[in-house]
Amino acid sequence: MAEVDKDKLYQFLLRMGDNTLILGHRVSEWCGHSPVLEEDIALANTALDLIGQTQMWLGYAGEVQGEGKSADDLAFLRDAWDFRNVLLVELPNGDFGRTMMRQFLYDAWSSIMLGHLQKSTDERIAAIAAKASKEAAYHVERSSGTVVGLGDGTEESHNRMQAALDYLWPYVGEMFASDEIDLAMAAAGIAPDPANLRDEYDALVGRVLDEATLAIPAGNYVHKGGRDGRMHTEHLGHLLCEMQWLQRAYPGCEW
Amino acid sequence: MTEKPSVDQIREWLDAVPDPEIPVISLMDLGVIRDVAWEGDTLVVQVTPTYSGCPATSVINMDIETALRDRGIEKLELRQQLSPPWTTDWLSEKGRAALEKYGIAPPQPAGGPDRCPHCGGADLEKLSQFGSTPCKAQWRCRDCLEPFEYFKCI
Numbered sequence: 001m002a003e004v005d006k007d008k009l010y011q012f013l014l015r016m017g018d019n020t021l022i023l024g025h026r027v028s029e030w031c032g033h034s035p036v037l038e039e040d041i042a043l044a045n046t047a048l049d050l051i052g053q054t055q056m057w058l059g060y061a062g063e064v065q066g067e068g069k070s071a072d073d074l075a076f077l078r079d080a081w082d083f084r085n086v087l088l089v090e091l092p093n094g095d096f097g098r099t100m101m102r103q104f105l106y107d108a109w110s111s112i113m114l115g116h117l118q119k120s121t122d123e124r125i126a127a128i129a130a131k132a133s134k135e136a137a138y139h140v141e142r143s144s145g146t147v148v149g150l151g152d153g154t155e156e157s158h159n160r161m162q163a164a165l166d167y168l169w170p171y172v173g174e175m176f177a178s179d180e181i182d183l184a185m186a187a188a189g190i191a192p193d194p195a196n197l198r199d200e201y202d203a204l205v206g207r208v209l210d211e212a213t214l215a216i217p218a219g220n221y222v223h224k225g226g227r228d229g230r231m232h233t234e235h236l237g238h239l240l241c242e243m244q245w246l247q248r249a250y251p252g253c254e255w
Numbered sequence: 256m257t258e259k260p261s262v263d264q265i266r267e268w269l270d271a272v273p274d275p276e277i278p279v280i281s282l283m284d285l286g287v288i289r290d291v292a293w294e295g296d297t298l299v300v301q302v303t304p305t306y307s308g309c310p311a312t313s314v315i316n317m318d319i320e321t322a323l324r325d326r327g328i329e330k331l332e333l334r335q336q337l338s339p340p341w342t343t344d345w346l347s348e349k350g351r352a353a354l355e356k357y358g359i360a361p362p363q364p365a366g367g368p369d370r371c372p373h374c375g376g377a378d379l380e381k382l383s384q385f386g387s388t389p390c391k392a393q394w395r396c397r398d399c400l401e402p403f404e405y406f407k408c409i
Contacts, residue, residue: 038383038393045385052308056337127338131307134340134409142384 004188008181009122010064011084012191014074015181015227017057018085021075022236023106024050025243026093035096042142046103049135056128076247080237087226088171090236094164097157100146101164107140108204109175112197121189144208151212158213165209166217173222176201262291265298265323272322275314276388279357282315286345289336297330298323303341306389343408354406360394362408371396372403 028047034040058071089106093099114136117129150157178195185191209216225231246253269291270283282288290301300319304312316333323331343362346354351361360368370377376398383393384407391404 038385041387041393042383042385045389048308048310048389049306050308052304052306056307123338127340131304131337131340134342135306138384138407138409 004190005184006064006066008184009190010061011181012185013057013061013064014084015086017054017061017071017074018083019089019106019110020050020057021054022083022085022239023089023103024048024054025239026089026091027099027103029093030099039096043099046139046142049139053128053132053135056131060124060128072247076244080232080240081229083226083232083236083240084229085226085236086171086174087223087233088168088174090226090233090239091168091171092235094167095160097150097160098164098167100143100150101161102168103139104143104147104208105168105172105205107136107143108201108208109197111136111140112200112204113192113194116192116197120191125190147208147214148212151209151214161212162214165214169217170219170221171223173220174224174227177222177224177227179228259293259296260326260328262293265291265326265328268322268326269300269319272318275311275318277354277357277359279353280346280350282319284347284350284353286343286347286350287315287341288319294332297332298328299332299334301334301336303336305341309389311388341409343406346406358403359391360403360405362406364408366408368394368403368405371399371401373401374399 024047027043027050030043031040031047034043054075055071058074062069062071062074088102091102093102111133114129114133118126118133120126120129147161151161152158153161176194176198178193182191182193182195186193206216226233226236266283266288269288270281272282274280274282274285277285285305287303287305288300289303290299292299300323302316302319319333320331346362354361355372358372360370360372363369367381368379371379374396376396378397380395380397381392382395382402385391386393386404390407392407393402394405395402
């Protein structure tokens with residue numbers, strides 16, 4: 001493996017782990033509230049996989065950082081401005097349709113990204129990606145099927161899915177916006193330049209949305225600021241209030 | 256302990272430790288024990304998780320530790336092995352048969368169960384891609400109308 005700046009590698013690992021952590025928490029909010037029991041179980045299982053992946057990413061991030069922090073420390077003791085997830089994953093769940101559309105838009109990126117990361121020059125990253133990509137493949141199979149079922153469903157479900165896509169689409173571009181951290185990772189063979197994944201993503205997403213009879217909205221505006229920490233949405237702080245409450249109220253609490 | 260038990264003996268002991276969520280199969284049947292070896296006077300057991308977030312993982316580690324300590328193993332180290340990732344190909348034949356007898360259809364390369372574990376019927380439908388644990392999905396048999404769980408093939 002080529003020499004790489006430790007702080008950049010740490011930032012890259014935070015981006016991977018914060019995506020799965022924040023989305024995992026969001027999806028877990030459905031537990032006990034889904035439209036039917038099967039979907040409730042499916043969403044809870046998806047959230048569980050994402051939290052499991054978080055332990056691997058943030059566990060490694062803590063080791064690279066070298067300050068003795070565990071995955072739990074990084075998850076529960078950082079404030080909003082230190083998170084590096086894309087804005088897409090922190091957006092509120094909305095209705096079931098919007099949750100599933102967000103899941104599909106993320107799963108499509110994740111399944112492609114993890115496929116490339118299996119060839120990482122960093123053996124640990126390659127191993128985490130190999131483990132996580134099996135789960136991601138299963139997730140995208142389900143979320144794409146649900147997007148097609150609801151998009152090409154009743155008038156009501158179609159309209160809701162189109163509204164979800166209109167709302168979420170401006171957040172997709174951030175997953176492919178490269179910066180100097182990505183370029184350093186790409187140069188060291190650790191991770192692909194995200195900008196290079198866009199064609200593969202558009203092909204997969206385009207095929208599914210076609211089948212779902214949904215149209216990608218016009219316009220090129222992209223909401224950014226999550227993966228570089230410049231500006232998260234107001235929603236992240238509220239999410240952290242709930243997720244981090246126990247460790248904030250009872251520091252160091254264990255069970 | 257006067258003499259170190261053989262690796263085969265230890266594997267036999269681990270084959271008596273049930274999976275915490277599907278107790279009809281053992282940890283050896285599940286394929287999560289990747290290696291058992293002595294390093295000097297320390298016994299090293301390599302364990303791989305089934306799904307990365309499966310809550311049974313920590314219980315599995317505790318059960319391994321308890322079982323081996325009960326047999327007199329004093330120096331024990333459990334190591335997590337991520338790569339290669341766990342696959343249902345590692346389920347033993349004995350484990351697959353035990354799953355089916357218990358009412359859980361064993362994983363099939365085709366991606367779905369080949370027959371109902373209750374009546375053997377082949378007219379099956381998927382109810383949900385997920386089930387009561389991360390490793391299972393929910394199916395139903397159209398012949399006997401009974402729902403059943405299918406061990407997902409990964």
